[in-house]
Amino acid sequence: MDERLHKLLAQHGIGSRRQVEDWIREGRVLVNGAPAEIGQRVRSTDRIVVDGRDVTKRLAGEQATRVILYHKPSGEMLRARVGDDRAGVEARLPSLRSGRWVPVNALGFGEEGLLVLTSDGTLAAAAARAGSSLGVEYRVRVLRPRGTDEWPKMPTEIDVEGEPVTFSSIERLDGAGTNFWFKVAADTPLPRGAIRALFDGVGLKVSRTLLLRWGTVALPRDLPRGRSRELSGPELDVVLGLAGRTRTRASGARKSGSRATARAKRSTGRRSGGR
Secondary structure (H helix, E strand, O other), X not given: OEXXXXXXXXHOXXXXXXXHHHHHHOOOEEEOOEEOOOOOEEEOOXXXXXXXXXXXXXXXXXXXOOEEEEEEOOOOEOOXXXXXXXXXXXXXXXXXXXXXXXXXXXXXXXXXXXXXXXXXXXXXXXXXXXXXXXXXXXXXXXEOOOXXXXXXXXXXXXXXXXXXXXXXXXXXXXXXXXXXXXXXEEOOOOOOXXXXXXXXXXXXXXXXXXXEEEXXXXXXXXXXXXXXXXXXXXXXXXXXXXXXXXXXXXXXXXHHHHHHHHHHHHOOOOOOOOO
16 A cells, blocks of 8 residues: 555545545644645555544555435535534435545535435545536426416526526426426536526526436435435446446445345335426
8 A cells, every 4th residue: 555645545435535635734634643744645554543543454454435326305414514403414324334425416405306425535526526517407396477377488598606507408397286397407517506596587486406317327216305325236337437437346335235225225205296
């Protein structure tokens, strides 16, 4: 082993590269008893301590790369914050023997749908960079205009905080009563608030925003809100491929996780509206 310290810690799920770099600057990471430095390379004989915890043995082992899909509810944060009563998604995710789940794509508070997470911080960073050029597809529920049967014409380009945002398609779907659904797609991920800005601009109020597709990764139709499913086989290959990686013997769902995956596949729940 002869790797950069921040990369090694990220690969083993201890934190993202950016987090590890911040910890190093704060003096929270020690190598052989001395504060680590940004860009420092380490060997298998080095003793590495993070926040007083010796992680040397963990770094010496081969880390299984795990990827899950999570159906995020609208009322959850990507990460819980001190002093904030709003729940974070990690409370409902499968437990990891060590490390933490790192989001690959982003969903803000108030948004729901497909969230991709991995136990490998390096994979998350590389896949997120590749994901910046991937298409996305949403289902958006809006309130029907009052006093008229006419729907406003939807623009395919709007301005969000001074930056142009382009949509590849906007299609009105079915609906009943006061609620109607739209399919909204774009060739690249949308900045936060773009969809609401699109509908606000024509006088329509959004009541629900659901991410169904990120690149070629789709939210399973039978995955209820607040539940996750671990990827394996060709499905895992798709996410690994975003980072130019392939499966190793340690990659993919663990045996114990396979049972959970099977249970998730058998589980049924109320399907999300508009899908």
